[in-house]
């Protein structure tokens with residue numbers, strides 16, 4: 001694509017492993033519904049989140065300062081499989097649990113300075129397939145859509161975070177739950 005690299009592995013995990021990891025992650029992870037401040041007003045995020053990783057991989061995200069919890073057993077397994085396939089290093093993971101079609105994530109780019117200039121971000125999707133939308137920062141009408149299937153891995157790289165934003169919109173259709181994990185490499189700033 002223009003100004004970015006996307007690599008999609010449609011069946012990174014087998015469906016039976018997906019069900020296994022959804023159960024483990026719901027159990028092992030300490031999920032929170034954070035509040036974020038937008039123009040001085042505070043809102044609950046429309047999803048549950050968690051931040052895990054190596055000690056010291058502190059991350060600012062949507063006005064939140066997140067200190068990681070130590071890696072859980074399921075996260076260590078998933079991290080090591082993803083490092084083996086991508087050949088990239090990751091020291092942290094942001095988890096999002098979309099409970100149903102009402103849960104969502106707004107337009108943003110993962111362009112925080114602790115991620116470095118052209119970060120590699122590996123996004124593992126478990127559960128309900130959802131549309132992952134992209135739009136160009138300089139032309140919001142230039143859009144495209146990637147369906148993130150159960151067990152898929154999407155790796156974002158190159159200049160993509162400079163030129164494109166992404167979002168996961170809510171849906172009027174009845175949708176079941178989905179857990180997404182974005183593995184990242186945080187550098188000291």
Ligand SMILES: O=C(O)CCC(=O)C(=O)O
Nearest residue numbers: 094096110132168180182
């Ligand atoms: O849920 C997803 O697929 C996307 C998550 C995302 O964009 C993020 O965590 O920054």
Ligand SMILES: [Fe+2]
Nearest residue numbers: 108109110166
């Ligand atoms: Fe993102």
